[in-house]
Amino acid sequence: MAENAARHHGNRHGRSEQARLAVLEAADDLLVEKGFAGLTIEAIAASAGVSKQTIYRWWSTKTDILLDAFLQDLAEDLPVPDHGSLERDLRHYLRNLAYFLTRTDAGAVLRALLGHAQHDVDFAAVLRTRYLDEQLSRDKLALERAVERGELPDSLDIAAEVDQLVGPIYYRALVTGGAVDEGFTDALVDACLRRVS
Structure with missing residues (x-):
């Protein structure tokens, strides 16, 4: 359990391909649900189960994610x-x-x-x-x-x-x-x- 927690660096997915894919899927789903104007980095992070910092390691804006x-x-x-x-x-x-x-x-x-x-x-x-x-x-x-x-x-x-x-x-x-x-x-x-x- 401790080893698993360390590997995940404080979030459900960690800095992994699984986390990256979760962010991409969350962005897709939220865009359809909320529209472009209603889509935020915060909402993507919450839906994907990652921190905003994790997202910002890979992308600068929501358009980059999309x-x-x-x-x-x-x-x-x-x-x-x-x-x-x-x-x-x-x-x-x-x-x-x-x-x-x-x-x-x-x-x-x-x-x-x-x-x-x-x-x-x-x-x-x-x-x-x-x-x-x-x-x-x-x-x-x-x-x-x-x-x-x-x-x-x-x-x-x-x-x-x-x-x-x-x-x-x-x-x-x-x-x-x-x-x-x-x-x-x-x-x-x-x-x-x-x-x-």
Whole structure:
């Protein structure tokens, strides 16, 4: 028991991966429950069962915590499929992207982070570097694989196709709140296949 208490350094988790994950999960949950404005370091610490000092060892602000939580969720929840077929890969990926943005806690975190980035230029730069560049690579991957397989021409403007494929999903998810169902995403894929065929 004494050994266990020493290892935990005065809190339930100690300076461990378990504590880090507890903080990320607490931040996700509290954001959904209280919204961005109602989210505080104090509330995250209490929910995670760690001290504020433990949090400040790893993160400076609540947005830093939310960004780490979001990036971890993104890596786990939004893989790019590789079925060997552009049509199947795009249908699968766009359906998952739409679901991720509109129906998951991680999507709520992203919406909060994008909103905050409109008022904090330093954070906006961090968000672009840590999320948007990686996400753009993810969004292009199915098209790049299709070019490598010879399914699409080398001359394809992949950036323009990505804009037309995912742009409408982000617009509905983040701006209008319109439906982003499978019919919508499949229509985007159909339009892309017509353009590139």
